[in-house]
Amino acid sequence: MDQEQAFNARRHFIKLTGLTTAGILLSPSNTFSMNIGSDDAFKPAILGGAPIRSKPWPEWPIWNVETDEKLVVDNLRSGVWSRAALVKEFEEKWAKEIGTKRSLSVVNGTNALIVSLMQSNIGAGDEVIIPVYTFIATAAAVLATGAIPIFVDVDPETFQIDPKKIEAKITSKTKAIVPVHILGMPADMASIMKIAKKHQLLVIEDACQAHLAEINHQRVGSFGDAGCFSFQNSKNLAIGEGGAITSNNDALMDRCYSYHNYGNPYGAMVGNVSAGTLIPGNKLRWTEYQAAIGLVQLKRLQAQTDKRHENATYLRSKIMSIPGITPYRLYENVTKAAFHLFAFRYNKNEFKGLSRPDFVKAMKAEGIPVMEGYAPLNKMPYLANAFQSKNYRKMYTAKELDINVYNKRNECPVNDKLCNEEALWIFHSTLLTEKEDMNDIYNALEKVHANAEAIKKSIK
Template identity: 60%
Template sequence: MTKQLTRREFIKRNALTGLASGLPLSLIANHASQPAILGGQPAWNKGSWPIWPQWNPETDEKELLSVIRSGIWSRATAVTEFEKRWANAVGTQRCLALVNGTNALVTALAQFNIQAGDEVIVPPYTFIATVTAVLSNGALPVFVDVDPETFQIDPAKIEAKITPRTKAIIPVHILGLPADMAPIMAIAKKHNLIVIEDACQAHLAEYQNKKVGSIGDAGCFSFQNSKNLAVGEGGAIVSNNNAFMDRCYSYTNFGNPYGTPVGSVSTGSTMQGTKLRWTEYQAAIGLAQLQRLDAQTTLRNENAAYLKSKIKDIPGIRPYRLYDHVTKAAFHLFPFRYDTQQFKGLSRADFLEALRAEDIPCSSGYTTLNTQPFLAETFKSKIYQNSYSRELLASHKEHNHCPQNDQLCKEAVWFTQNMLLASRNDMERIASAIEKIYQNAEKIKTRSKK
C-alpha cells in the first residue's frame, strides 16, 4: 500500500515541487490547509480506512472449514464452545447464542414474564430494536430522557416514570459507552424491577471493572455485521440466573426442555416457544473474531481518547463524556455533539458533507425514536387496546416527551468503530479535517447557499 503522508509531509513535499515549478510556497500551503470541499487536498483516502469486518484466512478458516465439512451445521459443539467463551469473556455463568440481538431482547423480556399490561423503561437514544422488543411482548415502552453529555439514559429521571405497571428497566449502553449502572441498579432494587442490559453495541465494555451485560439480571448482545464482534447476524443472552437461562433455551428451541437435542421430535414441549437457534458456522466465525476482540477493544479505547484530546478544544465540538465509574468503553461508535453557532452557522448537514469531502466517513446518527409513527400504529392493535386505557395510549407521545434527546438528535455526529482501529496519525487527520472546516466555516456556508 502506498504510504499516506501527514499534512506536514504533504506540504513539505509539494512545497519543494512548487518551488521547482516557480509556484509560491504560500499558495501551496494554502491549498493543503483548504478544505477539500473548497478545492483543497482531502485529509485522507476513505479506501484506506481499516475494512470491517476483518477476516484472516490463515488463522480464521480452519474452524469454519472443519464445521462446513462435518455436515453438522445446526446447533452443536461449536455453538456450545462459543457460549462458554462468551460467558467467560463477559463474566457470567451462562450464555445462550441465538439468531440476533433483537430476539435476544425479545426472549429475555418474555422469560422474565414481561407481557401485555406491563411497562418497560427505555431510553429514546437507541436503535429501534430496543423498543420493538418491548412491543413484541405486548408491553408499553416508557421513555426516560438522556444525559446529552454521555448519550445515555439519565438515572436522575427514571423514578419519575415508574408506575405500578412498571416491571423492568432496559439501560442501553448505546454507542458502546456504558450507562451509569450503579444508580440504575439501586432504583431497580428499591422498586423491585428487572434490569435487562442492552449491551448490543458494548462488547467488553466495563463499569466498575465489571463487563456490561453482567451487572443486571440479564444482558443482551448483537453480533450483526457492523458490531465489534461481527458474525453477520447473531446475538446472545448472558445471565447468572440458571432457571431464567433454562427457560430462554427452551423458548428458542420450540419450547422443548433445556438440554433437548436439536431435531428432537419426541420429547414434548413444556412451554410455548419458537425457533431462534444459532448455526455451527456462525459460531465458528464468532470464535475466530473473539480471538482478537480484546486487543481491538484496547486499541479503540486508546485511539478514542487520543482523538478526543485532539478535538475537544475546537469550538463547537463537544465529545462524549464517560461516567466516573466506567473503566472501559467499547466504542462501537465515536460520538460528539456539533454546535452550528460556533461554526458560523454552518449546518450539521453541511458540516458532514465537508467532512465526507475530506474522505472522513461520518453520520448524524439516530433520529428521535419516541415520536416515530410506528408506536401509534402499534397501539391501535387489539392487544394494546385491550390491555391499556385509551387515555394512556392517546397521551403516550405527550407523556414521553424527551427534550434533551430531541436536541441531541440534532447535534450528534458519529464515527464508526473501524476508524478507531487505524493509527494515531489517522486520528490526527480526522482532527485536522475538523479544524480545517472550522477555520473555513464561513466560506463553506457561503458555498452551500449558492
C-alpha cells in the same frame, strides 16, 4: 480570502506541517505562506482543495483467509450444521468473557431482548423503561412482548439514559428497566441498579453495542438480571447475524433455552421430536457455522477493544480544544468503553452557522466518515400503529392507548436537540488504525472550523 480566514488557514497549515516558523507565519501581515503553492492545503476539499486523508480506513468486518477459514470450512464439510458442539463452545466462552455463569446464543440481539423480557414475565399491561437515545430494536423488543415502552431522556454529555430522570417515569405498572450501553459506552449502572432495587424492578441490559465494555473492571451484561448482545455485521464482534443472552440466573436461562428451542426442556437436543414441549416456544437457534465465525472473531476482540479505547481516548483529548466540538464523556467508574461509535456534539454557532448536514459533507470531503446518528425514537409512527393493532386494543383500554397522552408523557426535549442538531458519530473500525491516523480526524475538524464561513457561503 479575508484576513481572518487567511490567519486561520495559516494556523491550520502549521498544525498540518509541523513548521517551526509559527511566529512568522501567523503574523497577520505575512503573506509568504500564501505564496508557496499551499492554497490547496488551506482550501477545504469540498471547495476543491486537497483532502486531509485519501488513505482508506479499515474495512469491516475483518476476515483473514489464512487464520480464519479452517474452522468454518471444516464445519461446512462435516455436515453438522445445526446447533451442536461449536455453538456450546461459543456460549461457554462468551459467558466467561462477560463474567456470567451462562450464555445462550439466539438469532439476533433483538430476539435476545425479546426472549429475556418474555421469560422474565414481562407482557401485556406492563411498562418497561428504556432510554430514548437508542436503536429501534430496544423499543421493538418491548412492544413484541405486549408491554408498553416508557422513554427517559438522555444525558447529552454521555449519550446515555439520564438516571436522574428515571424515577419520575416509574408507576405501579413499571416492571423493568432496560438500560442501553449505547454507542459502546456504559450507562450509569450503579445509579440504575439502586433505583431498580428500591422499586423492585427487573434490569435487562441492552449491551448490543458494548462488547467487553467495563465498569470498575466488571463487564456490562453482567450487572442486571440478564444482558443482551448483538453480533450483526456492523457490531464489534461480527458474525453477520446473531445475538446472545448472558445471566447468572439459572432458572431464567433454562426458560430462555427452552423457549429458543420450541419450548422443549432445557438441554433437549436438536432433532429430538419426543422431548415433551413444556412452554410455548420459538425456533431461534444458531447454526454451527455461525459459531465457527464467532469463535474466530472472538480471538481478536480483546485486542481490538483495547485499540479502540486507546485511540478514542487520544482523539477525545485532541478534539476537545476545537470550538463547537464537544466529545463524549464517560462516567468516572468506566474502566473501558467498547466504542462501537465515537460520538461528539456539534454546535453550528461556533462554525459560523454551518448546518450539521453541510458540516458532515465537508468532513466526508476531507476523507473523514462522519454520520449524524439517530432520529428521535419516541416520535416515529410505529408507536401509534402498535397501539392501533388488534392485540393492543384487546390488551389495553382506549385511555391507555391515547397516543396524544402517551406522547406528552414521553416528551424528551434534550434528546430532540441531540438528535436533530448536535450528535455526530464515527464508525468503530476507524479506531482500529494507529494514533497518528487520529490526527487526520483532528486536522479535518480544524480545517473545516477555520473555513466554516467560506464553506457555508459556497453551499448556499
